[in-house]
Amino acid sequence: MTDFSGAAFYGLVARLDELIATRPGGADGFSPSARVRTHQNGGYRSAFRGRGMEFDEVRAYQPGDDIRTIDWRVTARTGRTHTKLFQEERERPVLILLDARTFMRFGTRDTFKSVLAAKAAAVLTWVSMEGGDRVGGAVVMPSGIVSHRPQRSRGRILGFVKAMAEATQNGFGAPPPRLEPTLAEAIGRLRQGSRPGTLVFLVSDFHDFDAAAARELNRLSLQCQVTNVFVFDALEAATPRGGHYPVSDGEAISSLNADSAAVRAAYAQRFAARRDAVEALSRQRGMAFIPLQTGDDPAILLHPERMQRTRSGVRGAA
Structure with a gap:
């Protein structure tokens, strides 16, 4: 069993103590759309x-x-x-979906997307707990999906956070499995465990956001209040300024020609199309959409108004 406690693994995997350290002070619950009253437990x-x-x-x-x-x-x-x-x-429970699949294990600023997503999910979990809410959800790993029933017990909630850390370590360093759970399957699993009025957070890069995932997300939005946290890295949004770069999926190796304007434009468009698809559905169905970039402080999720800025090659938060 690999020991991930060393500094060499910082940013590559999330440790439980790191996720515990994300617990914000003074938080007492969520108030989306001024419809949440957090001064009474579960109210x-x-x-x-x-x-x-x-x-x-x-x-x-x-x-x-x-x-x-x-x-x-x-x-x-x-x-x-x-x-x-x-x-x-x-009473309204809180459900959080953490995506820690293989595609999330990439990052050029501070951490992998999977680690940033785990920290963001932990922040949301701690805030829910401080508000007296029952909190649970689903953790999606290369090896499968693990569901956690919403709980108020601090011990059970700590177990949920521990599962988030372990998800970023699942299969680390090993060849990716032939078939990973799809985003559509993960959302469907979360929807089955929800009930009308549930507050839901999806923390993912939405890399396989296809028609099936869109259908499941639409169904989820019909009965739940959903926030989509779109995790990405700057290098996904735009290529480097120039040069030829080796690109690998862990098996095959290719070359990215960043000297070509056409290649750079196609590269940026592919990312923009994915982001736009998630953002457009969010807007149409009354869901919140929050982009979160590697290098960001995950606690910024609690203050999305601070994200109103233009990033290189990427629009500011909507």
Whole structure:
């Protein structure tokens, strides 16, 4: 069994102590779209409006509305009948999908994508735990998919984080398996374990985002509030300025001609098409889209507004 504790493996694999160190201070849960109330353990305001415990807004009365909810003050002031809307209190678990497959084991800045993804997933896990939420999800490795039921127990959550670290080490240094789990399979597995209103984070490079994955993601978005964390490396987005570079998939070796403008354009377009496909579906289905580049601090996920900047060859966060 390989000992990954040495400094030589920094950035290549994630260690449990590194993932524990990502735990942010002062976090008390998530507040996406101002629909989450994190000061009571597990207390969330669902997207389903009805007669609940907390007032939400006033709108014009519509036939079928409960007359007991009429706001008489607003009605008297405007001359039109208005009714109150409330948010129902519902518990909402958090599910996190961590992609640590072979394609994620690449990076030119600080860490592999797989390590950055593990740290990002750990940050999301700790924030969920501090909010009193049940948190779990799925870890996708070259050897398969391991699911973790949402739990509040600190011991079980630590076990989930430990599985994230181990996923980045799974099969490390060995030839990649002939068949790895697909993104579509992973999303489908996560969807089976979710229920309406679940808060979901997908942390992946979406390298095999195909029609099947898009269908599964669309189905997931119909019942869950989804955030897609798009992990990438700058060298994926654009080639070096010039020269000939050897390229290998671990078996075959080829050459990348970065002197050719056509090659550079095609290279950049391939990445842009993948990113655009994920971002476009996110926008269409009301999902959040957050790009995360190797070299970034994973804690920036908690402050996506700080990512509004232009990167070399890549647009800023939407």
